[in-house]
Amino acid sequence: MPPTASIPISQALPAAREDKKVLTATLVGTAIEWYDYFIYAQAAGLVLGPLFFAPFAQNNPGLSLLLAFATIGVAFLFRPLGAIICGHLGDRFGRKAVLAATLILMGAATTLIGVLPGYAQIGVWAPVLLILLRILQGFSAGGEWGGAALMSVEHAPPDKRSFFGAFPQIGVPIGMIVATGVLWAVTSVLGKERFLEWGWRLPFLFSIALVVVGGLIRRSVEESPVFLRMHERRRESAAPLGQLFRHHRKQVLQTALIFVGNNAAGYLLVAFFLSYGQRVLQLPSQQLLAACTVAAVGWLVSTLIGGVLGDRIGRVRTFQIGYVMLAVWAIPMWFLIDTAQIGLFLVALLVLSVPLGLTYGPQAALYAEMFPAKVRYSGVSVGYALGSILGGAFAATIAQWIISTWSQSWLVGVYITLMAAVSFVAVSSVHDRPGLDLDDQG
Numbered sequence: 001m002p003p004t005a006s007i008p009i010s011q012a013l014p015a016a017r018e019d020k021k022v023l024t025a026t027l028v029g030t031a032i033e034w035y036d037y038f039i040y041a042q043a044a045g046l047v048l049g050p051l052f053f054a055p056f057a058q059n060n061p062g063l064s065l066l067l068a069f070a071t072i073g074v075a076f077l078f079r080p081l082g083a084i085i086c087g088h089l090g091d092r093f094g095r096k097a098v099l100a101a102t103l104i105l106m107g108a109a110t111t112l113i114g115v116l117p118g119y120a121q122i123g124v125w126a127p128v129l130l131i132l133l134r135i136l137q138g139f140s141a142g143g144e145w146g147g148a149a150l151m152s153v154e155h156a157p158p159d160k161r162s163f164f165g166a167f168p169q170i171g172v173p174i175g176m177i178v179a180t181g182v183l184w185a186v187t188s189v190l191g192k193e194r195f196l197e198w199g200w201r202l203p204f205l206f207s208i209a210l211v212v213v214g215g216l217i218r219r220s221v222e223e224s225p226v227f228l229r230m231h232e233r234r235r236e237s238a239a240p241l242g243q244l245f246r247h248h249r250k251q252v253l254q255t256a257l258i259f260v261g262n263n264a265a266g267y268l269l270v271a272f273f274l275s276y277g278q279r280v281l282q283l284p285s286q287q288l289l290a291a292c293t294v295a296a297v298g299w300l301v302s303t304l305i306g307g308v309l310g311d312r313i314g315r316v317r318t319f320q321i322g323y324v325m326l327a328v329w330a331i332p333m334w335f336l337i338d339t340a341q342i343g344l345f346l347v348a349l350l351v352l353s354v355p356l357g358l359t360y361g362p363q364a365a366l367y368a369e370m371f372p373a374k375v376r377y378s379g380v381s382v383g384y385a386l387g388s389i390l391g392g393a394f395a396a397t398i399a400q401w402i403i404s405t406w407s408q409s410w411l412v413g414v415y416i417t418l419m420a421a422v423s424f425v426a427v428s429s430v431h432d433r434p435g436l437d438l439d440d441q442g
Contacts, residue, residue: 026148027168028171032103033106035178035179035207036109036175037175039110039179039183041267043200044271044275046200046274053067066401066404069271069397074138076385076388076392077393079141080382082141083142083385084382085143086102086381102143103140103144103211107207109136113204142385145380147377150368158434159311161311162308162318162366162434163304165362165364166361166364169307170300177293178210180293182206183203186202243375251370252386256390257423258319258363259384259391260422261421262356263388263390264416264419265326265395267395268399269352269353271396272396276399277337280403281340282340283345284342295350295353305361306357308361309321309361316366316431319362319424323355323424326416326417329352331417333349333352333413334412335410336348366427376438
């Protein structure tokens, strides 16, 4: 008789309900965090440069855009700090409180950006305060991912870890869908002139409502025995950061390098293409936002497919397929983009979303299986944060610099191809461990 046959229905049904509550909590919370992050990334390419940095670049208008994109990267530099501090606090006081705190911190920083005066009103304090709020966003994001990813993966059956782990991952494209959808709605209703004047602030202010909704959903998991078991597991796994780097340096480096190709390409989709299409190609902003939204839907679907494939053919093999596809497509897509035809622009982004999903869906499961329980929370969080710095932190800035220097957009594709190659080599050095006992303390 199969082992599951002895489980009473009265126990199986509550377990299934807890599965849904945990997955919903990780998905919704992550989506809200990344809505806040993406609203900033997209606004950086549309309005923040002229409002906050133009006086620094009066003789070089492109420099204000470079400075605005650079503030995206500043936040990544503080992700490891968020990962270290929030990981420690989560192990000591409980992940529920820390995940709630990161959600509130991200929402507060985003809302304050929405009311921040520009350079014309308060001078140099405008960019200074903007950067400080951006740092808070980065700190919050660094503390969020590890807890959400492990909550879903550690609760999963061994044969569905990759699929369960894809749920906090799809919170990222969902956050992008909501962010681009809100920007599209605001620009459509207000028009370009009023949007640039004051309407850009509304998507930042909307974050208040999303944080309230997310907090209520995450609170519903509080009394769950699944959540309490997760918390106990995290408390047992607390370990000094020094121990992580003494005994698991290789895994930390691997996780960081595995992520760089995906993160670099992903931040072009999130932060660069919208600005490039509007400034260089002169495409209507509503069409661009719609195209980015459709591409984000493709990213969501391919991430779920990546999670399923990670369970069926292995996490490493799924990553390898994704990075080969990314390397093959990174250069040709620019020739479609530069036609300045919105249909071909959309095709380029939609095809790009496929390898992005395949290299993102199995990530949480692969990372969780690379570290023993006693250092897992710190290991996956720090590796993810370092990969974000090396990959996406300055991807939009580098892309803008490449185009400004050589006036050849396809060279950005060469940059992405190189990043994909680095990640392919890194993931190929890892062995799949799908049957690993995640309670193993190592």
